[in-house]
Amino acid sequence: MNLLLSDPFALSQEYPENLTHTLNYGHSTCIKFNRKGDYLASGLIDGTVVVFDFETYGIARVLRGHTRSVQSLSWSRDGRYLLSSSRDWKCILWDLKDGSREKTVRFESAIWGAELHPFNHQIFIAALLDDSPTLVDFSDNTIRKHLLSSAPLQKDDEEEEEEGFQDGDVRERKQDKQSTLVATFTRSGQYIFAGTSKGWLNVIDSETLQTVRSEKLTTSNIKHICFSISGKQTIRLYHTPDLTYVDPVDWDIDIVHRFQDVVNRLHSNGDYDAHDIYIWETTVGSLIVDVQWDPNRTLVAATGLDHGTIYVWATVTPQRWSALAPDFVEVEENVEYEEREDEFDIIPDAVANKRKLDQEDDDEVDVVTIERVRGEFSEESFVIPVILDEDDETFDSSDSD
Amino acid sequence: MDKMDLDGPADSSGDTTDSELPSHYGNAVPDISVTKASANAKPVVATERTDLPKYVLQFVLEGHRAGVTTVKFSADGRWIATSSADKTIKIWHAENGEYETTIEGHGRGINDIAWSPDSNMLASASDDKTVRIWNVMSGRILRTLRGHTNYAYSVDFNPKGNLIASGSFDESIKIWDVKRGVCLRTLPAHSDPVSAVHFTRDGTMIVSCSHDGQIRLWDTSTGQCLKTLIEDNNSPVSCVRFSPNGKYLLSGTLDSAVRLWDYLKGRCVKTYQGHKNEKFICVPTFSITRGVWVVSGSEDGRIFFWDVQTKEVVQVLDGHKDVVLAVDAHPTKNLLVSAGLDGVVKIWIER
Numbered sequence: 001m002n003l004l005l006s007d008p009f010a011l012s013q014e015y016p017e018n019l020t021h022t023l024n025y026g027h028s029t030c031i032k033f034n035r036k037g038d039y040l041a042s043g044l045i046d047g048t049v050v051v052f053d054f055e056t057y058g059i060a061r062v063l064r065g066h067t068r069s070v071q072s073l074s075w076s077r078d079g080r081y082l083l084s085s086s087r088d089w090k091c092i093l094w095d096l097k098d099g100s101r102e103k104t105v106r107f108e109s110a111i112w113g114a115e116l117h118p119f120n121h122q123i124f125i126a127a128l129l130d131d132s133p134t135l136v137d138f139s140d141n142t143i144r145k146h147l148l149s150s151a152p153l154q155k156d157d158e159e160e161e162e163e164g165f166q167d168g169d170v171r172e173r174k175q176d177k178q179s180t181l182v183a184t185f186t187r188s189g190q191y192i193f194a195g196t197s198k199g200w201l202n203v204i205d206s207e208t209l210q211t212v213r214s215e216k217l218t219t220s221n222i223k224h225i226c227f228s229i230s231g232k233q234t235i236r237l238y239h240t241p242d243l244t245y246v247d248p249v250d251w252d253i254d255i256v257h258r259f260q261d262v263v264n265r266l267h268s269n270g271d272y273d274a275h276d277i278y279i280w281e282t283t284v285g286s287l288i289v290d291v292q293w294d295p296n297r298t299l300v301a302a303t304g305l306d307h308g309t310i311y312v313w314a315t316v317t318p319q320r321w322s323a324l325a326p327d328f329v330e331v332e333e334n335v336e337y338e339e340r341e342d343e344f345d346i347i348p349d350a351v352a353n354k355r356k357l358d359q360e361d362d363d364e365v366d367v368v369t370i371e372r373v374r375g376e377f378s379e380e381s382f383v384i385p386v387i388l389d390e391d392d393e394t395f396d397s398s399d400s401d
Numbered sequence: 402m403d404k405m406d407l408d409g410p411a412d413s414s415g416d417t418t419d420s421e422l423p424s425h426y427g428n429a430v431p432d433i434s435v436t437k438a439s440a441n442a443k444p445v446v447a448t449e450r451t452d453l454p455k456y457v458l459q460f461v462l463e464g465h466r467a468g469v470t471t472v473k474f475s476a477d478g479r480w481i482a483t484s485s486a487d488k489t490i491k492i493w494h495a496e497n498g499e500y501e502t503t504i505e506g507h508g509r510g511i512n513d514i515a516w517s518p519d520s521n522m523l524a525s526a527s528d529d530k531t532v533r534i535w536n537v538m539s540g541r542i543l544r545t546l547r548g549h550t551n552y553a554y555s556v557d558f559n560p561k562g563n564l565i566a567s568g569s570f571d572e573s574i575k576i577w578d579v580k581r582g583v584c585l586r587t588l589p590a591h592s593d594p595v596s597a598v599h600f601t602r603d604g605t606m607i608v609s610c611s612h613d614g615q616i617r618l619w620d621t622s623t624g625q626c627l628k629t630l631i632e633d634n635n636s637p638v639s640c641v642r643f644s645p646n647g648k649y650l651l652s653g654t655l656d657s658a659v660r661l662w663d664y665l666k667g668r669c670v671k672t673y674q675g676h677k678n679e680k681f682i683c684v685p686t687f688s689i690t691r692g693v694w695v696v697s698g699s700e701d702g703r704i705f706f707w708d709v710q711t712k713e714v715v716q717v718l719d720g721h722k723d724v725v726l727a728v729d730a731h732p733t734k735n736l737l738v739s740a741g742l743d744g745v746v747k748i749w750i751e752r
Contacts, residue, residue, distance in 0.1 A: 001647050002605040002620045004665060005627040055604075055622065056563055056578040056585060323626045324617075326667060356672075363670045365661060365709060367644035368689055370602075383561045385519060386579050388534070388543045 003373055016300050016313040021057050025050050027308030032073040036381040037296040041082055042303070042310060043070025049084050051096065051384065054294075057312075060384045061099045065092050072113035076121035080382035083124055085114040091126060091136075096384050105136055105143055112181050117206075118189045125183045125192055125206075133180040133194055135209065148192070150180045152200040152214030184225050195222025296377050452692055453715045454706050455751050456737055460498030462746040464491055469740035471513050471684070472727045475520040480537070481729075481738055482523055483746050486510035490525055492537060495731065495738075498748050504540045506533060513555045517579075518562045526553035532567045534579065544582035548575055555597045559604040559621070566607050568595030574609055576621070586624045590617060596682060599642040608650055610638035616652055618664060630662055632669060639682040651685055651695065653678060659685045659697050661709070673697075673707040675714045681724050681742075688730035688737065691751070696737065698725025704739055704749075720747055 026044040033040050039060060040052045047066030050059055068087035075082055081102060085091045091114045093103040109130035117123040122139045125148075135146040178198040185192055185206065192204040199222060203213040291302045299314040322328040347355075467486035474481055474495060481493045490504040490511060508529035515524045522543065523535045532546040532553050551570035558565055564585070565577045574588040574595055591611035598609045606627065607619045614635040618628040636656040643650060649670070650662040657678045661671035676683075676699035685697035688706070694715065695707045704725055706716040723742040730737055735751040 001601050001603055002627060005606075005618065006620075053563055053580075055561070056580065058578050058581050060563075060580070317623055317625065319625055320627075323628055326629050326631050360669070360671055360712070363663075365649060365663070365670055366646070367649050367661075367687060367709060368646055368693060370646045371648070386517075386562050388522070388536075388580065 001373055016298050016315050018313065018316050019311055020314045020316065021312040023052060023057065023310040023312065025052075025059065028303045028310055029069055029308065030071065030073055031292050031301055031303055031310060032075060033292050033294050033301070034075040034079040034381070035077060035295060035379070036079060036377050037294040037299075038381070039079065039384065040292070040301055040310070041073045041075065041084075043073050043084055043086075045069045045308060047086055047088065049073065049082065049094065051082070052310075053384070054299075060386075061096055063092075063094050063099055065094075065101055065104075066090065071111055072115075074114060074116040074124065076116055077119055078121075078380060078382050081116070081121040083114055083116045083121075085111040085126065087111075091124070093121070093124075096382065098385075098387075103138055103143075105138075107131070107134070113183075115184045117185055118187060120189070123206075125185060127180050127183045127194070129179070133183045133192075135192070135206070146209055148180075148183075148194070148204055148209055149211055150178055150194070150196055150202070152196070152202055152211070152216070181221055181223060182225050193225050195225055197221045201225075454688075454692060454694055456706075456716065456718060456735075456749040457751070458718075458720055458747055459736075459750040460748040462493055462498050462500070462748070463744070464500060464503075465489070465744045465746070467510070468723075468726070468742035468744055469746060470511060470726055472738050472740040472746060473514055473516055473729050474731050474736075474738065475516045475537075476518050476732065477520045478732050478734065480520065481746070481748075482514050482516065482537075483740055484511040484514040484525055485744070488527075490514060490523065490535070493746070495736065495748075502540055504535050504537075506535075506542050507531070512553065515557045515565075517558050518560055522558075522562075522579075524556045524558060524565050524567075526556040526567055526569075528552045530569075532556050532565065532577070534565070534582075544579070546575075546577050546582055546584070548584045548587075549573070551594075554595060557598050557600050557607075559600045560602055561604055564600075564604070564621070566598045566600060568598040568609055570594040572611070574598055574607065574619070576607075576624070588619055588624050588626075590619070591615060593637075596638065597640045597642070597684075601643050601647040602645070603647070606647075608641050608643060610641035610652060612637040614638060614654075616641050616650060616662065628664055628667070630664060630667060632660065639678070640684045642686070645687060645689055651687065653683055653685045653697060655679050659695060659707070661695070671709070671712055673705075673712055675707075676703070676705045677701050681726060683725060684727050686728055686730055690731065690733060690735050696728050696730065698728050698739060698741060700724045702741070702743075704728060704737075718749060721745065 026048060028042040029045050030043040031040055038054050040054055042050045047068055047070060049063040049070060051061040053060040066086035066088055071085045071087060073082060073084050080096055082094045082096060083091060087110060089107050089110055091105045092101055095102045107128055109128045112127040112129060114124050114126040123137045125133060125135050127133045132147040132150055135148060137144045178196040180194045180196050183192055183194040190206060192206050194202040194204060199217055201215045201217050202211050204211050293300050301310055301312050303310050322330045465485040465487055469483050469485045471484045472481060479495055481495050482490055484490045488507045488510055492501040494501060507527040509527055511525050511527045513526045521537060523537050524532060526532050530549045530551060530553060533542055534544040536543055549569040549571055553567050553569045555568040556565060563579050565579055566574055568574050572591050572594060574590045575584050576586045578585050590609050591613055593611045593613035595609050595611050598607055600607055605621055607621055608616060610616045614631055614637060616630040616638055617626055620627055634656060636654045639653045639655055641650055641652040650664055652660050655678060657674060657676060659673040660669045663670045673695055676697060678700055681700060683698045685695060688694045688696050693709045695709055698704050702721040702723055702725060704718040705714055708715050721741045721743055725739055725741040728737060728739045737749040738746060740746040
């Protein structure tokens with residue numbers, strides 16, 4: 001509700017240019033904001049997953065379970081579940097209500113990354129190193145794995161061998177075998193976009209598990225796919241530093257822009273925002289490993305490769321002095337003050353008060369109905385319950401301004 | 402130590418000499434002349450309406466040895482917490498008024514308490530300059546928040562339960578992290594003691610008021626002041642809180658008026674009068690379970706109900722022998738609880 005009282009022009013044109021916070025808890029390799037932007041999950045190099053509360057910049061949950069470094073993190077839509085995948089070949093779905101493990105799924109090979117279905121926290125897609133990408137579904141308490149093809153859909157000849165499913169052997173004769181490095185759901189959850197090591201983008205229907213469309217975008221590996229909020233544009237990041245911004249309108253996968261990364265950053269990730277892709281490059285000394293843009297505020301969190309500390313950039317709004325007195329207004333230039341006709345009239349207090357009280361009678365007040373404020377995030381988002389252990393009292397704090 | 406039934410309180414807790422109470426009860430505010438506004442206003446007592454509140458006394462809860470400063474229903478509606486100048490907090494069942502437990506630990510009298518949104522924790526602000534967080538069921542202390550340099554007057558949890566705001570006699574507001582127990586921010590809020598703090602229902606703003614007559618709205622995440630409201634006669638504001646939908650502010654001022662403010666327009670839209678409030682902090686509140694009323698205690702021992710729209714006095718409850726400092730309405734049922742300097746807590750019900 002503070003948006004109602006803020007200056008709209010001040011809000012709209014700001015880039016996060018100030019380093020406001022540094023979060024130090026272990027060596028972080030991967031970070032992800034939840035949908036509302038008030039919690040940040042960070043995966044550490046020893047396998048622990050830490051959830052930071054971004055209202056206090058303190059730790060909300062520490063999740064231990066993985067034994068090797070965390071590869072990827074994915075939040076459920078409501079923010080209650082978190083899926084982490086790790087180099088120990090396991091994916092764990094955590095319930096943030098108490099930090100317990102909801103589900104653990106073991107794979108036969110190393111995992112590149114795993115993403116939850118945008119609407120159903122019991123389905124996720126995992127891209128594996130030595131295996132086909134797998135859609136895992138554990139809706140009815142059984143873990144079912146569906147293997148998906150890495151091979152692109154052939155449109156020209158070869159109609160007979162056009163099986164959407166498996167059979168890497170058949171494909172191998174036609175072209176070199178390729179593996180899927182990254183797979184993610186579209187915003188509606190209806191399709192899966194998978195990027196392969198040969199530069200193909202496969203679009204797979206998530207219900208039928210058939211590849212419906214393939215497009216060759218480049219010759220090098222596709223390392224990362226990320227959708228914009230509206231779901232219409234995506235960014236792909238390649239092994240050689242070359243970002244492409246693609247607009248899949250009407251299933252015409254056209255390359256709309258190409259961004260060339262000036263500095264060679266082999267392992268970097270990029271977040272979609274057409275204005276600000278280069279802001280972080282100039283200010284950080286060491287190599288960036290992961291950058292995340294807070295979905296609802298102008299705030300960017302980034303992890304560095306050397307120390308694994310998380311740097312938070314945000315905007316610093318200056319104090320608005322006009323708010324400190326009820327009738328101050330900030331003006332651009334001098335305004336001539338014109339006195340009212342009755343400015344200096346002397347009205348006895350009693351009459352003035354009676355006049356004021358009478359004016360009040362016309363107003364209709366509604367103190368109960370709740371109205372949605374435009375611009376605010378209004379979906380239900382899970383609040384991680386604060387659990388204070390009685391053992392760690394003698395947190396005798398002092399004023400640490 | 403237990404609750405009693407309706408026939409008259411057996412009484413030793415009634416008399417509280419001024420020497421027992423912390424100084425701000427008796428003389429928080431020096432001289433305020435009664436303004437003409439209250440002398441003029443004739444509160445219209447509605448008699449022809451059929452939807453008037455009809456609260457009657459249900460339970461009398463005794464046990465505090467000094468005046469009771471705050472009384473609050475828990476968010477889930479099962480408990481009542483009362484804080485007192487006798488340095489304790491007592492927990493009672495909301496259904497039947499039965500006494501549950503006492504929480505002790507503060508060094509001096511307690512001014513304000515607030516429930517956490519999950520009803521498991523209580524925060525209390527006391528004259529010993531600390532704010533403490535307690536586990537309600539075990540009564541044990543979880544965190545002690547030190548930092549204020551003078552009496553802590555008022556405390557509130559944010560709706561997510563991870564922040565606490567506290568206002569103090571040292572003219573500042575501090576925002577604390579519940580989990581770590583550290584102060585995240587200090588707002589240089591006013592130039593006189595801060596008498597109340599309250600969060601909006603989405604936790605993005607804090608409202609505070611002070612003896613200098615100002616009401617200020619603050620942005621929680623940046624700590625900036627967003628707006629200041631002041632009434633012409635500068636009378637000290639003893640308490641302020643947001644309406645249930647967060648669009649209006651209800652303030653009690655020491656000129657015997659309760660005001661409803663629309664903070665977007667920046668002016669007072671309703672004034673409720675008829676009670677007496679010139680020295681003490683009588684907390685006004687909304688009752689919205691059936692009919693929308695504004696309820697406040699008064700220095701003559703009575704409790705007033707006003708209709709929000711028409712400003713008429715729709716019910717007056719009599720029963721306390723001394724100033725009624727605090728009232729609170731149950732979140733879902735037609736219950737009202739009141740307490741005051743006589744140390745007695747009363748539960749009123751409307752069937």
